[in-house]
Amino acid sequence: MWSGRCYGGTQSSLFLSASSTVYCYYFAWFSLLLHENASLTSSFLLRGLANFVFELSYGLLFSGVMQHQEDYTSNASKDDQYFDSYADLSVHKVMLCDRPRMDFYKTLLTDRSIVEGKVVVDVGSGSGILSCWAAQSGAAHVLSVEASSLAEVQQQIMSDNGLSDRVTVIASTVEELVAAGVEAFVKEHPCVRDHSGVALVVSEWMGFYLFHECMLRSVIRARDFFRDVNAALQSSVPVSMLPSSGRLLAAPITLHPYYTETFAAFWDSVDGVSLRTLGKLQFEEHIEATSPLVDVIPAPCLLHDGVVLWEGSFDTLAVDDLASIEAERTFDFSTSVTTTSAKASLGATGRFTVDGFTLWFQVSYRDVVLDTSPFAPPTHWKQTTVLLPREFRDDKTVSFHRLDEQLEVTLRLTAEDPVQRCYRIEFELN
Structure with a gap:
């Protein structure tokens, strides 16, 4: 189980230097809990036997807190x-x-x-x-x-x-x-x-x-x-x-197109010299320092169509409704247009690896919609991406081969102390 519950262990506090529009806190909580004697070849995901496989000879409790803090100081309002x-x-x-x-x-x-x-x-x-x-x-x-x-x-x-x-x-x-x-x-x-x-x-x-x-x-x-x-x-x-109504959507992503478009495009050839190694270093530094990652995610990163996690009317929504949001969703790769398109580009032996989940929203009034998805023109909101811990991304822990597989996910948004103006974001793979 990969989830946002913090069971203990090491806490790392990371400073995120981001756009000047960010003046608040981010929390992304991750943990991986494996049962004792977990010498396992286990497939947590999934109907369709996707490759969510671990081989461990001991129980493991992984937890961490990644905190974004820019301009706030603790001794002021x-x-x-x-x-x-x-x-x-x-x-x-x-x-x-x-x-x-x-x-x-x-x-x-x-x-x-x-x-x-x-x-x-x-x-x-x-x-x-x-x-x-x-x-x-x-x-x-x-x-x-x-x-x-x-x-x-x-x-x-x-x-x-x-x-x-x-x-x-x-x-x-x-x-x-x-x-x-x-x-x-x-x-x-x-x-x-x-x-x-x-x-x-x-x-x-x-x-x-x-x-x-x-x-x-x-x-x-x-x-x-x-x-x-x-x-x-x-x-x-x-x-x-x-606006009168809104929706929050999410999709699993792979980071490879993001790396290719944002980093490799520059570093792979600088005046005839390959500096690909430096590009990979910068990419890893960037990813490790910015989780949740707030950036424009190229549409080819998406492994599934956006799934609605929350939607509501602002004419009727109550303040108490905002304390916590929970949604259980199934990403069915057999019905996703995005997956079919990506599969074709990877070829018959292509393997999809999930590196995290990206979030975006839509708001509307009458028939006019403001869309912040990776498929729409970019906005200053960009997208918010919650990444799996690095070791699981590196090991391609969450991956699949076939279009008939499903990924079951629970999302939780929990308001921290309202004074902090942030939510704890949790994704749990079921």
């Missing part, structure tokens, strides 16, 4: 550091240059049928661009809620765009608004009463593997708070969410 990170303009430039992200929100917020005549709340508004689009497209009023120091800058941005009379910037967290209460909010913001309540809550809250950073909790609290505001105003206007 994690929330303060989280919001401060979003005052970093380089972070906003990355997001503003993310074309799929921008196109998704612009398509929706410039659609007058969605925003015209409505009070729109933009939660975690950052640069304010979503608020600007909504106001320019006829929103009755926009409430731009931003907890970082960018709230002050937004006042000038709205003035620069001639929107000061249609956008109110609120320098606050959602939780502070909730604590102050409905009556105080309505008194402070009469536009809500004037236009019969809030109709739309928009936010770009998604993190890596959808849930990282735990911002969705705040957006749900905002949704519920504004429903209470509408109820207090005796308004029948429903509060909708944009």
Whole structure:
């Protein structure tokens, strides 16, 4: 059994130097538990007798913790550091240059049928661009809620765009608004009463593997708070969410195409000299230092079509629903288009080796979808890949030959202390 439960043993804490958009913690927990006297030629996986084979003469308990920690310090408020990170303009430039992200929100917020005549709340508004689009497209009023120091800058941005009379910037967290209460909010913001309540809550809250950073909790609290505001105003206007639904998907992968495209393409021939050995060293250093690996995964790495691990409506999702997520899924290689295509490229003697699992998400509103899969144009979310421990990758422990095999997997996402804004990610091979 390969799973994320930590039974003891050695703990390794690794620093990940990644994109400037990462300001939170990652945990990937792995363990391999083999029973005593495990001199075994064992096939854990699998219907179809895939090659998940160990030969051991003693019991083995493998465990480890790989922790990502960038800018947080232990003696300061994690929330303060989280919001401060979003005052970093380089972070906003990355997001503003993310074309799929921008196109998704612009398509929706410039659609007058969605925003015209409505009070729109933009939660975690950052640069304010979503608020600007909504106001320019006829929103009755926009409430731009931003907890970082960018709230002050937004006042000038709205003035620069001639929107000061249609956008109110609120320098606050959602939780502070909730604590102050409905009556105080309505008194402070009469536009809500004037236009019969809030109709739309928009936010770009998604993190890596959808849930990282735990911002969705705040957006749900905002949704519920504004429903209470509408109820207090005796308004029948429903509060909708944009995006309104989402999905988390996963697929088993092999790292070979990732190595070929990202490392070998440069190192294999440098001005006529093969530096392949250096390329392999850099690849191994990169992989060992970054698990979970947050990077764009080439589509040929996928050994199976994406399988939905979670899906839900943000109009009805509750905060408590986010405490933990568990899904048991079967990857059936006989029905996967991806596997059939990969098999053809490997030839009749091709052997598939699973090096880990990659995660991505989709969010949507009406028929507009933002897709962060390896088959879609890359985004700043990239994909999140949880790798098997190196010794099992090197030994090709999880592998198969035939298309009629199945791989049964249990995924668990468990929220750590909410202050840490992260989840523990577990994959268990059944």
